[in-house]
Amino acid sequence: MPRTGSPTVEMLWESCDSAEALARRFGFADGGTAQDWLSTVVSEHWGIDVSACRRIVMSDHNALAWLTTSDGELVAKWSVARGRFARLSELADLTQWLAGRGSPVSALVPTLDGSSSLEGSGALLVLQRVIEGDPLDVAHPGQVAAAGAVLARLHDDLARYPALDRLRRVSPTGGSLRERVTRWLDSEPPHVPAPLLATVRGLVSDAPTAPMPTQLLHGDFRAANVLCSGTDVLAVIDFDEATFDHPVTELARSAVLLGTLFHDxxxxxxxxxxxxxxxxxxxxxxxxxxxxxxxxxVGWYSLAMVPADPAHDTTGWLAAARAHLETAARGPAT
Structure with missing residues (x-):
């Protein structure tokens, strides 16, 4: 199908030249060339005609493209990081399995041969349905509570994934929780007040020493990856950081980072x-x-977000960490 216009090309969060990144990282002279490649691949392997590519967004060696097609509005997501292909293929299968269970995810469009992903031309590519939702709004209590409930149900589903062993072989694991936190505390970050480090150390000392169970987790559950409408969570997206760890670690990290977007x-x-x-x-x-x-x-993850330069702490990470730890140190109200 003839090309219709050329897509806007931009970076997701990096402050570098998008045209240069598209050429150097992905091998495309411009957005139109990338659109032509996508049109050919999607037609040959999905049997879908692409009439327009509106936008291409890049992050590291990954890219997203919004497509208008004969099968509706789709998002093409691809990576040229060859070392990650095996893992990304497994994650595509995981996403499709979750969709089949009714989990709120962006379902993948299978290729003509029924695969969740396609490897070829130096890339690993998937197609997904566009979800017409907005990022989670932490000023909306109903959305926040719904997101918490969805994360719990997602944890239940992820624990039941039948190909866990296969995914575990290509995924990171958290290791000992106590050792991770203690190692960070022992590094004594100079920009973090010593009394706050001491408070976290005390809380860790009081925590149970017995190992807790680990399982598959989403890995990056926050506003940018939770699409909502009203009080409904429409989809949890971007499983690229999926890992094996304790559920409470993801819950605490998500509680701290819940409001974060791409530049906020x-x-x-x-x-x-x-x-x-x-x-x-x-x-x-x-x-x-x-x-x-x-x-x-919660204290550890909060302190870990405090910028090394106080002048860069424009959103108040240190104040938020201090408020939490002062409350935690007082213990539960009686």
């Missing part, structure tokens, strides 16, 4: 974290060990 990395309020946790526990209650790790993990 500010903390949320304690109220938002409470709403998110309540939503999660409406589906899956934390056990005693997880509950005792909660404050330590």
């Amino acid at each position: 990395w500010g903390p949320v309020s304690a109220q938002v974290r409470t709403e998110f946790l309540a939503g999660y526990e409406s589906v899956r209650r934390l056990d005693a060990a997880e509950a005792r790790w909660w404050d330590a993990l």
